[in-house]
Amino acid sequence: MSSPSSAPVAAPAAKICFNAQCKESIADHIAPRRKGWRLRSGEIAELCDRCSSAFEQGTFCETFHSNDSGWRNCETCGKRVHCGCIASAQSYGFLDAGGIECIPCPRKSLATASNQISSSLMFMQQHVPERRDSPAKTWRSMANPLSGQWRQASHMWNMTMQSDLQQRLSYEFDRPSSIEKLAPGGRHSIVTHEKKFEPERKITTDLNNISQDKYIHGNAGENDPMSARKSVSTDPCSTSSIVNFEAKPNSSIKLQQSPVTKENSSILISLSASFPSSNGVKDPMKLSSNQSPVQITTPLSKQFYPQRMNEAELQVQMRNGRTRVDAYPRTQLLPRYWPRITNQELQQISGDPQSSITPLFEKMLSASDAGRIGRLVLPKKCAEAYFPTISQPEGLPLKVQDASGKDWIFQFRFWPNNNSRMYVLEGVTPCIQAMQLQAGDTVTFSRIDPEGKLVMGFRKASSSSNEQDPETHKSSTDISPPPEDQITSLVQKDGSTSKLLQVPSKRKAKALGLKSNCLRIENEEPMEFKLTWEEAQMLLCPAPNSSPSIVVIEGLEFEEYEEAPVLGKRAYLTSDQAGSSCSSAQELSLEHIADMVSCKSGVSKKRKAKAKGDNVEVSDGLDTLANLAILGYSENHQSSQPTTRHPRHKPGCTCIVCIQPPSGKGPKHKPHCTCNVCLTVKRRFRTLELRREKRQSEKESEMPGKQQSPTLPPEVLPQPGSMDAASTGPIDEVATQKVTKMNVDAVVDEASEHRTTSASPLKTPQIDLNIQPEREEETLVQHQTVSLVPY
DNA sequence: GCTTCGCATGGAA
């Protein structure tokens, strides 16, 4: 350290220590200047010896800023880190799951940590009552699917003891309200952590936090050998007991003796550790929609339903002769049930920024789930882990909120099955229909805290198709967060003329019902669905029950739809009852068309019953396939939330759909209107016109007298005057109107972007915005006789 | 005859 005695001899060479609270003079001709932190200017702060030493030793802020605000604790080692000044700005990093971590932490030995975890858990295991049904299966991370860090860490935990411990500790684990309720004032709330470094402080936290911490930093046992301190409190509301696992600073787990042996008592176990919340407000594993990145509570907990579970149920949680805690390994959910909900979905569901949402599980709908029976088979472990305990087969009604905030009442029940139970949610048909779900789609169950509300979200097959097959989690050590944006990026990078989507064949095939004739994918290899843009366009039809509003632009009328177009209906047309291919709209009967249009909810049961044949099954599968062409459909498509946003489009999109106000709202368009909507429509129409002319001229020059596409054999080419290549017969006007009504943008948007962009002043008396751009030459000709726009 | 309910069955994990 420098001292005042080292003051500069020559004044011009003297400098002042950059530390404002020091201001020691530095004489560079006596001793080289010591470097400190990097300044915003890019230079390095020059410090005196004393300050520099403190900085190098990491005690600078402790010395000079101890009373300042901004102190936080490293999520890993618990060390205090000052986050409120530039001097320490590079001494810590933000964790994905929230909180901060001092830089040296990740450098610590992982192997050491792993060993210590083993020993710790072994020790704990010895003190936990034996389970009769403790499976000797490898525990797989149930942890936050968005936390790659934790998932990687937990993946190293392939130990039975972990599994067992996890099962024991999971019960009531992340249920702050219940914990607080059961042990009022006894411990810190999970949700409200304060960040102070208190050696013996007890903070309920998640096992995953601790395990993660141990794994990453490996200092758990180094500085603080495991010590046990019994801390048992009796649940005031039931016979449940609370077992606290406490930890000193820098230790991860301190074993508490498990006191619970009563057959009919429940165990409420929590872990106490000195790893305070990262954000100082909420549990780091909790999600708050206003947090970014999104943090999710690990789906370990047994959901508590104070509003439903009476005391008797709490006390009598035996099932099949087993106690509740011994019932089943609640946390050993199969990977396919791991919630892989995306940030967007979570935030959409959460709504209230003050609430945190805990993804519980998800399930891909089977054919029977999505069928008419109205029974959604629940994975047993999920049902027992996250739903209320039911002792009678009749079960109880369960209120579930969907993503749009609508409440649904399902009957949560079970029936005996092979000395076991089969859990179902009954009465889900309306909800599934409202969500337009089908086999292959995924429903997600989450819980919103603190109210404990069950929320059911969904993800269309299009959104999940690119997600990593959960089965791969078994072997993969590199578990990455859910590819929430994969779909988008996929399409964006292949957005020219085709959408490439991959479907995990195994899962898909299973979800669609191997026993049935639903779309069955035999190949283990990922199946690629390639849709040309034209094909995708042909899948579009107006949303059911949506009525267009007419917008007049330059004397032309356009139909505007509030709801996004429905995709996948082309698939319905591809097979008739006889199984023959039908690719032309005019071959449809009116009934088919009506079925198609009323796909949302207007299909009567009888009609659906009649459609039980291959036709519908094929359509189901192909509908799913067709839906792959959409992005974010499930997220944005909420019939209860009117929007003009096209499902493929993202915030900030300036396309015609996204920039126009909802139908019936906003200013009326006049022929010379110069609003964005009108300008866009005009520009794109001109583009189409120009392209049509260009192609016509090309055809005439290259193939005079021949009106067919060079890529198609003559036998499949449209006859003169036909609507398009797929339309070879007379056109049912009603059918045409229904089939071809679609959002303006859905048709012309990509046409203008993927094709010529030069403008043309050409106009035609009628603009058919329902044309297929590849066929616009024929379509526009057809316009002379077929108008889809009501006058 | 249709729908719903409850259970059984059997393939898959």
Next chain:
DNA sequence: GTTCCATGCGAAG
């Protein structure tokens, strides 16, 4: 071998 669960199927309404 056990358990789970998708689905079939018969009985009842």
